[in-house]
Amino acid sequence: MDYSILLICLLGCPVVAAIAMALLPAKATPRGLFEAIHVLSLAVVAVSGLWLVASVFAGSDIFALGGWFHLDGLGALFLGLIAVIAPATGLYSLPYVAHDVADGKLGPSQVKQYYVFFSLFVFSMILAVTSNNIIMMWVSVEATTLSTVFLVGVYRTKLALEAAWKYVIVCTAGVAFGLFGTLLVYANAADVMADAHQAVFWTSILPMAPALDHSLTMIAFVFAAIGFGTKAGLFPMHTWLPDAHSEAPSPVSALLSGVLLKCALLIVLRFYILAAANVGAGFPQLVMVILGVLSVGYAAFEVYRQRDIKRKLAYSSCENVGLIAVCFGIGGPLGIIAGLVHCIAHGLTKALMFCVAGNVMMKYHTRDLEKIKGILAVAPVTGVLFVAGCLALAGFPPFAMFVSEMAMILAGIAADALWLVALVLVALVVVIMALVTMITGSALGRAPEGMARKDVPALALVPECVLLALVVLLGVALPGPLFGSIERAGAIVMSYEDEYPASENLFEGALAALAGDEVEEEVSE
């Protein structure tokens, strides 16, 4: 099996599906056909995506189309995230859209539009994580914006359109800075490298990275961090995020928050690696820490304050992206691993939570938490999912984010950044207060009068249960192979340092090395 062909298939499938759906007439085609194509393409994405991920974890990197596409361990982690969450949210879309159609919120053309752009969105994200060409990386991120505008604005209410407009304007303006960063790197590399045509490939630039011009690389990294950070939802570029997430249909919010933000972070990480290889890890880490701490600190209080369930979750995404940035900013193998685990954990958890928020909205027809009471009494399964999701998001065991948050604290302390950790933890406590308040206020307590005790359709619950199962699974067990591949991905990030060539037992090695440091310090004292 030639994996590069599989990669092309993976990329092609959603495009084909989108084109096919676009060609069908909106009114004449039954909704079922759209749904079938949609589900089929997502199934292909899931299977081939996971297959590719497995092969990368098992073997070596995959290149396709003459080096334009490249899937390494790092990208594979994020591809895995897409391959899991996109089908889950895609499946969840079916009952959600059906419900909105029944409510009269969506017409046939909007349904068609929804499914077409959903596929395009998936395509653009796959493009973002598999692209090796740095300019194509930018193009793909821009494409994610463009493909989701109509998903955000699918309802055609003033608020939805306002959110969509803000989303597209703020993101394109922000991401445009990313292009400058990309171009600076390219031009810089083209000067250094013998074959200028190679200068556009990330894998080719990386070995040459130390030779690049230092100040230009720093400027380029700043541009990239701001540009792609806009898409990732880092403060103060996050402003589009709560609006878009709150107005978009829930499955789209889930996909936006669960995957898209992480894909943007992956691109930031790619530039981080280049910058670290060039000027040392200090500067990119500083930038990430500043962005991360600001995001965490700002968003935590917003999470507490919001009354709108989806805005609350959106700010929580901002906060978690900040946490990941802090992890990367802390750096070192521990920090990188913590960040990567948090990407996965948060992706799954947040996708789950947005879907559950969708259930809640289907049931209560409002996003106002003051009006949402007693979910457990009204819809038991949704209620349990809601409570579990909130707790997972708050970082309680046995859920996945507990592991990553612990790893983050460990990494911070290992890097002697005790105050940083303390600062972040204060914010985390605020977030937990917010989420526990949400549980006590909405999941528990008395249900509103006259609301029937009936859960949402089973089809809506299945993907959520799957996501919850994954979140729990990663929370109780991070088996060797999976953790090994995360360590491998971490090793790719750490490749800027010569000291960490071995990807085996990166975590334990780093931890054990700390004890060595301690002894050395004592000796030197």
Place this chain on the structure above:
Amino acid sequence: MFGYPLVNVLGACLIITSMLVVLARTGRAAAWLYSLQSLVLVAVLASLGAVTGSTELFTWSATAFATKVVLVPAILLFTLKKIGDEARTDLPPKLNPMKSVALVAVEVFVCFVAVSGIDLPTAAEVRPTLAVSLAHFFIGLTCIVIQRSIFKQIFGYCLMENGSHVTLALLAPQAPELVEIGVATDAIFAVIILAVLVWRMARYARTLDADDLCELKG
């Protein structure tokens, strides 16, 4: 008069035309001016191609002509027609023309200062143009920030786009065509999407005033 000096002069023309786009009173005038602006851009690309001998740049200029001089203004004019009386498109900007020009001047100056610090062999000859392209980008941003009409903000995006396009051409003349195509398609799609959004906004919300779009807040 040929060679890099020409490129630099054309760069100066870019600034002036883009300022005109920002200052245009009506959407229709802005669209025509934008077409003119893009023509200058094509000229920049073509002359750059002639100077560097890069065949890619000629193809770039050709596609740029097709998309930016023809297609984009056409789309925008079409949108304007579709909107018709649904909503006012010609809202005055937040800043008066005098202040806008001053702001643009400051931006151009800052960009020149910033670019003079850059030390790249590729860009040594075209440093003024590089500064122009950066300034162009910021003029686009300024356009978005100071306009009240979201229709005119599309021009802001287009100007940013043009700016980055020039930068791309200056810094990466040897980049594969596919890259350029990707960037250009993105731009086209972006304009189409923005136009559709503006149309829908006019249709469903009956307003194109950015000041009316402040309902979603923190």
Place this chain on the structure above:
Amino acid sequence: MSVIVAILQAVLLVAAAPLVSGITRKIRAKMHSRTGTDIFQDYRDLAKLWRRCEVREGGSGLVSRAMPPVFLGSFVLIAAGLPLFMQACPVPILGDIITILYLMALPRFMFALASIDSAGSYTAIGGVRELLVGVLVEPALVLVLFVMAVAAGSTNTGFMAAATGSLQAQPLVAVVVAGVAFAMACYIEMGKLPFDLAEAEQEIQEGPLAAYSGPSLAMLKLGVSVKQLVVASLLVALFLPFGAAVDASPAAVLAGMLAYGAKVLVVMVAASIIENAVMRVRYKLLGRYTWFVTGIALLSLVFLVIGI
């Protein structure tokens, strides 16, 4: 030998308690320029009560019923363990100062419970106030005992008595100051403060007596007298062990017994003179006095710490 001493102490204290109480009544009468009853009147009172039919009141239950024996019994037990006649505890397991303090809490506990049990507000207020007196005296009492324990090197009252008796308890000033504080604390603990009606018997603190009659009342009255005597004895035992037997020979114990009688009589007489010489104060001001005593105890702690 020591077991005999212990029993002797207990019996003697119980037997002498009404007498001491009678003496204080006599002194009070004299100071009020009355003739007063004679000093054996308390025995007659008790005997009369003993023969009376007992009336159980209102909603009171088992707790009320159990209280008088518990009250008397606890103090008898404490009396048996104190180093009164000898400068050592006759029963070492009863001689630990912490044990004594907590053993004294049991009658207080039951006393207050019984006061609540009788369902009357008059009795209950008395019970609660009795508890509070305990709370307020406790810091001073414990501080003094702490000073003594550290000075003597032991928490056993026997060792403390021996250390004081042989002037081994160092530093001396601290011990003397502690003795003063302890005397004042004991005085409050005896329920003799000017916070109760000087005329007749104490009324507020010992309100629960109102709910009793017949033999139970007799036992309780006896218990209260024993309690006063025990508290005075504690002072005598710890700070005035002079004259008590150093060894366990019968002659020495006999001498110690006589010396003890004299000492405790002096203490009780002094207490009753003070009692009748001061004016009566509102109960709510109790805190001021106890904090003053605590202050003196703190002074002794400071002396202990700086070693003079």
Place this chain on the structure above:
Amino acid sequence: MLELIFVSLGLSCVAGALSLVAGKTPAASKTIACVGGMASAACAFIGGAGALLGPAVHASWSGPMAFASFTLLLNPLAGLLIAVISALAFVAWLYGLSYFDEYYEKGMGVIGFFMNLFIASMNLVILADNAFWFLVFFELMSLTSYVLVVIDQTEKSLRGGFLYLIMAHIGFLMIAISFFVMASAAGSLEFEAFRTSAFAPGVATVAFVLAFFGFGAKAGMVPFHSWLPQAHPAAPSNVSALMSGGMIKIGIFGICKVCFDLLGATGGEIGWGVLVIIIGAVSSVLGVVYALGEHDLKSLLAYHSVENIGIILLGVGTGIYGWAAHLPWLAAIGLLAGLYHLVNHAMFKGLLFLGAGSVLHATGTRNMEVLGGLARLMPVTALCFLVGSLAISAIPPLNGFVSEWFTYQGLIGAAMDGDIFMRILFAFAVVALAITGALAVTCFVKAFGVTFLARPRSEAAEAAREVPAPMKGAMVLLTVACVFLGLGAALVTPVVDSIAAAMLSVPPVPAVEGATLVSLDTASVVSPLALAVLMALVIAACALVRNSANRAAGMKDDPQTWACGYQADLTMETLASTVGANVKNFMGPLFAIRFTVNRAGAAVARLFSRALGLEKTAPSASKAPEPVLSRFDRDRTVGIAAAPHRAPALSHSVLSIVSDLGAWFSRMESGDFRTYIVYIVGALVFFLALIILVR
């Protein structure tokens, strides 16, 4: 022994899961949960008790988390904790057989599931010997108990649960930091590595202090106590017993484990002991003072947990001090006192909570003001509660006395060897302990007297009936335990002593001689058993004499209370507030601490909101004036209500600050996306400027 505990854990999980599955038929679910839980607790108890003396058992699997192996360690201390918690768990399940009948409507399956998991996670916390897994189970313990706290879903329980979970989490984070500080110095997440590495003094102190406050938050010591009186009463009473008796001991366990075990190779600092003693003294006094102000029987008991944690900390602190100062006797006696009191408190607090639960079960209220007279109606409950009250008041010869006696001996003994500063410190501690003791007596006179004695003050109290047999049985079991731990102190002390010695890795100090307990350095002895016999003899003799006199003279009952000639009525009875008001007279400053802190908090919150320009408009004064009720009337009509016009609690002020800050941040997002673009440019400029700074 570890195998037995595995069996117990398995049983817990199975019983919990089955009970959840059977949730539709609550009776079955209850039976499954309770019987399974009892079996599981019995296994764990045997397992834990078997490990008390035996050598430590170590087991490790590389399993499910790749980066942290699953390591368990069953040493004597762990055995003690497991035995204590299992004993309580057994009793709680037994009690639940009848008590849970009231919870059929509220999701019996959920209770069965989470209570089983709660107990299992407590056991696993005790066993875990890897930093990561310890943290996992610690947090799971909080989470599962949180569910039990909010099971009623009333506003009060939700608020209590919220506070509980947040406090537990803050504590947890401190513990996590502490562990990771050690881990990053030791280079491993295994406790074994901590144990064998000698940390730099600074690292050790940071680790200890953080762990102390973290575990202290779980233990409910001041200043992290506020959750305890809100959360514990909200849970079902047997869960309260388990939480107050068992779970908060995990905090103490953690402190001991970190100090003596994990930092064992490093050695302690005297300052740690001082810190622990100061906090312990403050906790004990404030705990009991606040308890005196409570009307709610379960809140009162919860505050007493704060007090008793303080007493345990006094013992443990003495132990730490002795250990750090290399005074082996002191270290051993201090730890002995602390651990003994830990066991004792588990028993009598469990007993008291069960007693309170029985009262609640029989009358439907926890408000003491409207109870009264229950002793006659529920004699077994009353007797058990009385024993518990005596024990917690440290009245000899019950168990509370034994451990407090050791605590006193430790404190006084420490003062004998100490320098100036230490003498003052220990004098302070002794005085605190003495005040605590006296106040505890007062408080339990109030708790027992007002609830059980005199005449019923409401219809509910009049209608009370004795509770069913399982509940009685559970209480009697704990009563027996209290009595045994007191009278059998000579048997129990050597065991606890050897545990303390094992923790300190020194030979045990002689603390028992025959049937007497010995305190070597203070040259003192006591024998609870002999004391009990003597007391029984003397008191019985007195009683016999009195009764014979009664027989001779006759007895009669007068149904009317003598009220100084007035018509007696119910309002004349002593109420909880009578006692409280009297205590407040003299202990005013101690109550004022809370008041002042709350007011200061509210003031800061107000200032904060003013500084951020978010001054809220004053609430409209159009509220109808509430009728002025006496507290007794209010209690009778409204239930336990907070007194009006009280400063909001500190937690409320904190929340208000957080929300104000959020509101202030929100202003940044004005809704105008054009400013958003300016933010992006601003960020860009900032970071470009940063480049210039960095280079």
